[in-house]
Amino acid sequence: MARNKYDIDETLQSEFNFSHLKRLGSYIKPYRKDIFITILLLTISSGLGMLAPRILMVIMDDYIPNGNIKAIAVVSILLLLIYFIVSVIMKMKITLTARMGQNIIHQIRSDIFGHLQKLPFSYYDDKPHGKIQVRVVNYVNSLSDLLSNGIVNTVTELFSLVFIVAFMLSINVRLTLVCLTGLPLLMAVIFTIKKKQRVAWQRMSNKQSNLNAYIAESINGIRVTQSFTREQENIEIFNTLSNDYRSAWMRAVKLNFLLWPAINNISTWTMAAVLFLGITWLDGGLEGITIGVLVAMTGYIGRFWQPITTMANFYNSLLNAVSYLERIFETIDEPVLVKDAPDAIEMPPIVGEVKFKDVTFSYEDDVPVLNGISFTAKVGDTIAIVGPTGAGKTTIINLISRFYNLDSGELTIDGIDINKVKIASLRKQMGVMLQDSFIFSGTIMDNIRYGNMEATDEQVIEAAKTVRAHDFIVNLENGYETEVNERGTRLSVGQRQLISFARALLADPKILILDEATSSIDTETEILLQEGLSRLLKGRTSFIIAHRLSTIKNSTCIMYVDKGLIQEMGNHEELLAKKGYYYELYMSQYKFLEKS
Numbered sequence: 001m002a003r004n005k006y007d008i009d010e011t012l013q014s015e016f017n018f019s020h021l022k023r024l025g026s027y028i029k030p031y032r033k034d035i036f037i038t039i040l041l042l043t044i045s046s047g048l049g050m051l052a053p054r055i056l057m058v059i060m061d062d063y064i065p066n067g068n069i070k071a072i073a074v075v076s077i078l079l080l081l082i083y084f085i086v087s088v089i090m091k092m093k094i095t096l097t098a099r100m101g102q103n104i105i106h107q108i109r110s111d112i113f114g115h116l117q118k119l120p121f122s123y124y125d126d127k128p129h130g131k132i133q134v135r136v137v138n139y140v141n142s143l144s145d146l147l148s149n150g151i152v153n154t155v156t157e158l159f160s161l162v163f164i165v166a167f168m169l170s171i172n173v174r175l176t177l178v179c180l181t182g183l184p185l186l187m188a189v190i191f192t193i194k195k196k197q198r199v200a201w202q203r204m205s206n207k208q209s210n211l212n213a214y215i216a217e218s219i220n221g222i223r224v225t226q227s228f229t230r231e232q233e234n235i236e237i238f239n240t241l242s243n244d245y246r247s248a249w250m251r252a253v254k255l256n257f258l259l260w261p262a263i264n265n266i267s268t269w270t271m272a273a274v275l276f277l278g279i280t281w282l283d284g285g286l287e288g289i290t291i292g293v294l295v296a297m298t299g300y301i302g303r304f305w306q307p308i309t310t311m312a313n314f315y316n317s318l319l320n321a322v323s324y325l326e327r328i329f330e331t332i333d334e335p336v337l338v339k340d341a342p343d344a345i346e347m348p349p350i351v352g353e354v355k356f357k358d359v360t361f362s363y364e365d366d367v368p369v370l371n372g373i374s375f376t377a378k379v380g381d382t383i384a385i386v387g388p389t390g391a392g393k394t395t396i397i398n399l400i401s402r403f404y405n406l407d408s409g410e411l412t413i414d415g416i417d418i419n420k421v422k423i424a425s426l427r428k429q430m431g432v433m434l435q436d437s438f439i440f441s442g443t444i445m446d447n448i449r450y451g452n453m454e455a456t457d458e459q460v461i462e463a464a465k466t467v468r469a470h471d472f473i474v475n476l477e478n479g480y481e482t483e484v485n486e487r488g489t490r491l492s493v494g495q496r497q498l499i500s501f502a503r504a505l506l507a508d509p510k511i512l513i514l515d516e517a518t519s520s521i522d523t524e525t526e527i528l529l530q531e532g533l534s535r536l537l538k539g540r541t542s543f544i545i546a547h548r549l550s551t552i553k554n555s556t557c558i559m560y561v562d563k564g565l566i567q568e569m570g571n572h573e574e575l576l577a578k579k580g581y582y583y584e585l586y587m588s589q590y591k592f593l594e595k596s
């Protein structure tokens, strides 16, 4: 997938894609009983409503001229009853359709979110997170009206239209035909603006997505923005994107609103034509044309255009929905590139031997990042990975958890190819501490327990004590019950890392991965942590990426990685004696520390 950015529109699909609507139909299918009941109720209500002009015709042509007061009273009560039944049905319809619409939306949203949970890192590498979020929240919401009211109203209005035309035909065929001449005109208008409307809705959804992506990016980067006083530039970028969205929205809405004037005009012309011809024919004494017929016909013509307007609205919502559905289904269909093989087995309890055999890997085609990595970490080994920035250190450890697929080569744990085991069974047995120790919103206790949901409070506290996190936690206002916000901004970076240490310890993994995990801990904390860390590492195979070499001096093996290859390998003393890359690195840090 091509990498996307907040100011790059996602590609527009050129053709109206019916398959999306068909697929939406599969979400609607379970509610067909509700839809049927609602449509039936609405059809009854609309049929009852249709009787009014007809009753009026009888009153005008028969009861009033004959002074039949009793009949007028009976019919008036009948009308009242009809309107009461109609209002009860309307209330039932609102409840049924709202429930159905929200249920469908919930289902689509949960499918899209469920799928997002399975998508590999590579998907998130290529897409601004705001553009993903807008799909789950806004796009799905935008289907709400279509699902709750659109479908039911349109089908009902279609029935109404049939009723209306039937009533009109029963009153006067000629005048009905005059009224129907407006329809081809309307079709011509719809056909002319159809494509423009669809493209306009698609563009609008793209601009909305761009704006969302930028908002998410700006919020995430607000600290950097304020540090570099880039607020004004950000506001300008935001205004440009917001303006694009506004213009796209205005264009879509303008095209949308073209239909109403068209319908209004056509309905006025047909009404004028019916009245003109009707009065002319009445004057000429044409059989079947009376004042009552003209009054009833004008009543029906007024109603005739109502369902047409509803259907035109539905059509607009449909075009709008298709532009959203495209994105929603694209996400649900996004291939899960890192997934279990069909015959994948459960990873047996890990002992801890990790073997890379000539592993090559690239994030992007033709840009190799690892060029043939081979090494073996024996059970309980602590392997430190060092090297210049961008050398491929994080990539190596990401492959152990199978966050990406290898291009070639083999990676085995306890002799089992990791491609052949279920990913969840593999990751469950690993402890990973990434560069940014992620803190979730909730209490400190919850955050540590994330490593093992079954752990008791005592076990959580024990883990925190082991990694020396306990002292700072008990000093917080509510101790372990202190609420922290998402990303843990109220904690220092070092404190966040200590929490993630405790979390990893609680998970009790056989393989432990620490990416830069100790880089932000001050010297005092680091000394405290060394003891905890050595307990954490005991009996586990560990991989540590640390720029601060003091942390890894005691590792079983240190690998110096550069240009996607292991350039040197050995323990601290061996590598120093070799006077190669590691020696240079160590000496430069040592000199730097001496100077400072």
Ligand SMILES: Nc1ncnc2c1ncn2[C@@H]1O[C@H](COP(=O)(O)OP(=O)(O)OP(=O)(O)O)[C@@H](O)[C@H]1O
Binding pocket: 125, 363, 364, 369, 387, 388, 389, 390, 391, 392, 393, 394, 395, 396
């Ligand atoms: N998601 C990604 N998509 C494309 N390229 C990537 C991605 N992540 C890393 N790279 C590239 O792969 C190379 C290795 O990156 P990696 O993160 O493994 O380096 P590193 O040795 O861990 O660096 P550092 O010490 O700075 O963390 C770099 O050139 C980097 O630009």
